[in-house]
Amino acid sequence: MVQPAWVQGRLKPEPPFSRFIYNTFFKHASTYMATVISVAFVAGVTYDYAMTAFWESCNRGKLWKHIKDKYKAEEE
Amino acid sequence: MIRARVAAARGAALRLARAAQQGKTGPVVVAGTVVGVATFSSVYASDNVLAPPKQPWDHTGYTQAYDAASVRRGHMVYAQVCASCHGLARIAYRNMIGVCYTEEEVKAMAEDTDVIDGPNDEGEMFERPGKLSDYLPSPYPNEEAARFANNGAYPPDLSLIVKARPHGVDYIFALLTGYKDVPAGIAPRDTQYYNPYFPGGWIGMPPPLADGGVDYDDGTEATASQMAKDVCTFLAWTSEPEADERKLMGIKWMTLLTVMFGFTWYYKRVKWSVIKNRRLELY
Numbered sequence: 001m002v003q004p005a006w007v008q009g010r011l012k013p014e015p016p017f018s019r020f021i022y023n024t025f026f027k028h029a030s031t032y033m034a035t036v037i038s039v040a041f042v043a044g045v046t047y048d049y050a051m052t053a054f055w056e057s058c059n060r061g062k063l064w065k066h067i068k069d070k071y072k073a074e075e076e
Numbered sequence: 077m078i079r080a081r082v083a084a085a086r087g088a089a090l091r092l093a094r095a096a097q098q099g100k101t102g103p104v105v106v107a108g109t110v111v112g113v114a115t116f117s118s119v120y121a122s123d124n125v126l127a128p129p130k131q132p133w134d135h136t137g138y139t140q141a142y143d144a145a146s147v148r149r150g151h152m153v154y155a156q157v158c159a160s161c162h163g164l165a166r167i168a169y170r171n172m173i174g175v176c177y178t179e180e181e182v183k184a185m186a187e188d189t190d191v192i193d194g195p196n197d198e199g200e201m202f203e204r205p206g207k208l209s210d211y212l213p214s215p216y217p218n219e220e221a222a223r224f225a226n227n228g229a230y231p232p233d234l235s236l237i238v239k240a241r242p243h244g245v246d247y248i249f250a251l252l253t254g255y256k257d258v259p260a261g262i263a264p265r266d267t268q269y270y271n272p273y274f275p276g277g278w279i280g281m282p283p284p285l286a287d288g289g290v291d292y293d294d295g296t297e298a299t300a301s302q303m304a305k306d307v308c309t310f311l312a313w314t315s316e317p318e319a320d321e322r323k324l325m326g327i328k329w330m331t332l333l334t335v336m337f338g339f340t341w342y343y344k345r346v347k348w349s350v351i352k353n354r355r356l357e358l359y
Contacts, residue, residue, distance in 0.1 A: 054139075
């Protein structure tokens with residue numbers, strides 16, 4: 001009987017984490033597409049949020065949303 | 077302008093030839109520099125104008141938004157000073173909501189103006205109070221009326237003035253703060269004012285800004301240079317109201333594309349490694 005490649009010592013055995021990732025997300029087209037779509041959605045929202053936070057930290061005190069309360073307080 | 081440059085280049089070439097005849101080297105270098113400057117620089121002797129100094133605007137820079145407080149003050153300067161002669165026809169009241177005013181403030185502002193609308197059911201034009209969708213009123217109905225009221229000078233619409241002038245906001249700021257006494261040897265004029273930053277040196281606009289000329293609602297002291305800075309920021313916004321959004325979008329895309337370039341580079345290395353490590357043996 002021919003032993004598998006990793007038993008012969010030509011390849012290292014697949015790490016369990018990698019096997020888990022493959023079986024859970026990549027093995028079937030359905031789970032693969034679901035993974036792609038949900039990761040794209042989550043990553044997109046996160047990236048937008050992070051970049052907007054960076055933009056606002058660059059312009060702290062300059063944007064209208066930072067100063068509009070000041071004028072309201074003066075009117076009342 | 078082009079003709080002046082050609083003439084300057086021709087004069088320089090003549091000087092060059094004369095210097096070569098006389099066997100001088102110093103003037104050749106000078107004449108060569110003159111040719112270079114006349115050909116490639118954008119400063120023209122024919123312009124008869126002083127180049128405006130660069131100012132440290134806090135809205136220039138890839139990550140810098142407009143200073144909303146300054147835009148708000150700038151609109152006050154426009155409304156209380158500039159608006160008597162200059163239009164701002166491409167800005168509607170609604171554009172200022174969330175930029176430098178709240179919706180209620182802009183509504184109140186719009187209702188103070190009378191707008192000619194119509195025709196109504198009887199075919200008549202009628203006046204109504206302004207609303208958010210109206211554009212800012214222009215002081216003159218047409219260019220002829222504007223020239224007639226201003227000794228023949230035409231006060232341009234300021235909506236896109238920062239984009240429309242070389243050096244942009246720096247020019248506007250220098251112009252507003254750059255009125256000088258008429259230099260010795262030049263006769264003063266009745267209806268024009270000396271300003272070295274205006275092409276030709278004579279401008280029909282009287283010095284518009286004086287200390288304390290505007291009432292600011294945030295307690296800032298209204299000095300002439302403060303007002304000039306604020307109105308320049310405001311006019312920069314009217315020229316490019318989309319700049320804040322554009323810059324944020326630019327940060328997002330350039331960062332993402334840089335990361336993607338890294339991935340692409342790595343992918344290419346991986347795919348080509350097989351080919352680049354292959355040994356070619358030719359028999």
